[in-house]
Amino acid sequence: MQAKVAVVTGGADGFGATITDRFHQESYQVIIIDINKEKGEQKASGSPNIHFLFGDVTQQDTWEQALALARDRFGRLDIVVNNAGITGAQSPVHTKDMGEYERTFNVNVRPIFCSARSIVPFMMEQGKGVFYRFNKWMVGAIQASNDISTGCTRPRPGFAFYNASKAAVSIATKTMALEYAPTIRFNCIAPAVGNTSMLQASIGSGADSQERLQRIEDLLPMKRVAQPMDIANAVWYLATDQSSFVTGTTLEVDGGRGI
Template sequence: MPRLQDKVALVTGAGSGIGFAIAERFAAEGARLLVVDWNPEAAARAAETIGRGAIAVQADVTQVADVQRTIDQGREAFGRIDILVNNAGTSHEKGPFEGVPEAEFDRMFDVNLKSIFHYCAAISPVMRKQGGGVILNVGSTAGNRPRPGLAYYNASKGAVHNLTKTLALELAGARIRVNALAPVATETPLLKTFIGGDDTPELRAQMRAIVPLGRLAQPRDVANAALFLASDEAEFLTGVILDIDGGRSI
């Protein structure tokens, strides 16, 4: 039996990279999908590729009205939302912390953290009424094993991990499980911001060298972990920050 049969999942930032891989994997396991992205073409393309009735929704996850609209749309279309994946995220240009403009700091925390504030506030009453649910937040190895040059990205992901644990405690009584995924450098369009410079083969090799299993993550590695945490197989797991990092964080 498919592992997410009859579940409804909303995945943010699903127009690209990790979010797309998660949405596609969930749909292949029987879930009905809301593909949320602020890039309407990317969302539409992703939903079409996924098929199986996936719905594309254009929304900026930093805007509370957009967030509420995505949840309303999901409930109208499918009657419920069982799984929320707070995946949309962004990074700032690699460099010393003194050089990061205030506007970049704000953008980092708005997209990576405030989006979770908006989404969890909006989904909590829905999941409580349904008798439970699953929330997955996409963190990063940057949140528990930070490297220099990405100070405020690292800080935002550290906050995502901490928030995940508190929400897990506050929502446990409502049978809402809250976990986080912490991938190492993953082959997506965002990767170049973590590599920095001109993203040369040498810089990529340096990145691979810090991963004990000897390669970067692929979006499918993160999607496989997300599938497990979202499924009933993980019914006793909450507040977990799952490293998907080939041993990097050991």
Template sequence: MTRLSGKVALVTGGARGIGRAIVERFAAEGAHVMIADIVEDEGRALAAALPDAMFHTLDVSKSADWDAAITALQARFGPLGVLVNNAGTSMSGSIADAPEADWHRIMDINALGAFLGCQRAVHAMGVHGGSIINVASSRGQRPSSGQAIYSASKAAVLSLTRSVALHCGENGLPIRCNALCPGVIETPLLRQHMASLGDEAAARVQLGAMQVMNRIGQPEEIAAAALFLASDEASFVTGAELNADGGFRIRD
């Protein structure tokens, strides 16, 4: 039997990168999956290529979009059982030079998006329970001076995760909420960043060296960690931070 057989999952930012890898792994493990994203062409194509998936346009910073997505998901597949708050964005900037507009954009997507998703999931999962996975970042644990807003947004996600786990436990709700913290992962956003630096090969070496394992991680490796947290194998895991970062957080 596959590890997510019959479970209903919603993955935000599911059209590309880490989100896409999670969608593909969940589908392979028997889940009914909604790919929720603002990237419509790729999201619809992915849904069409999978055996039991659907696409829905979702801007994670908009409450109405969340309500519509949950309604559509449950109308087709049944009660929500797994939510992966994966959608996110990143911009560089220190406290000295980061523009205020970047604060609003990054916080709206990374922090507000996770908040709205958790809130909707707690109501949708209710007494039948489920698993919420917030994709944070090792930068939420080990901030960078050059990513002031991004680091703060991911730290907010980690604190939110613990608060949601506490709420569910204190109210007798069988809902687990955990954070997944990737390091530097091979995604379209990362490749775009490396290309902007001019010498992509040198950038790859430099970024790989940020991990103890001296390489950039792959989206499929993050998907494997998400699968564990979504599955019944993690039935006694809540309020946790699972680092799938190649040792990024502990690198000197």
């Protein structure tokens, strides 16, 4: 049986690296796109079934290269996981500059547009696909699957346009689910803050880092942060035929934060 193929953006680190591992565990060919060349090459060196593409997901050329790699080497592309994204420092809108605003929408929203432009026509011709996107909830320091955040469903002060970028992804995902059903499914995952290098950078490594972590955990009804495998398992569910009747939804994997 021919192996399925997944593209995971930001697949060299954090949630993306564990999502890559989850698909690899299920015998997928995984193409990771990342701007961190060192970590990307290191991730790909661990298996002949993980393939690293150095590129910027805000650029259309990067997506054309990813599609060409999948099509020419494997003859198919089944899953797109738009995991890459950024947050910013917590502060009210009037203190933000135009550069931060533009970066936020460029990195968090533009790749959804670029990936769909390149890959949707191929999936339509292929007859099946999934897009997924994360909408992340971050501490303030797919079929197609798109990563958003609980900031989209339960916004926090100080992150107005980060939250807005995630809401934009959510409504775009729902709209594309209508536009391309029944051939392609589009869904989002909204994680809570996760145990990744981004969290570690936020809480620091000083004597009070555990206290900072505890304050974050206390915000979550489940009293712990998301582990990368919590998110990877949710992505896997949305990517497989186990969720064949699920499209246009946001799955909150947030320990109850969004309630």
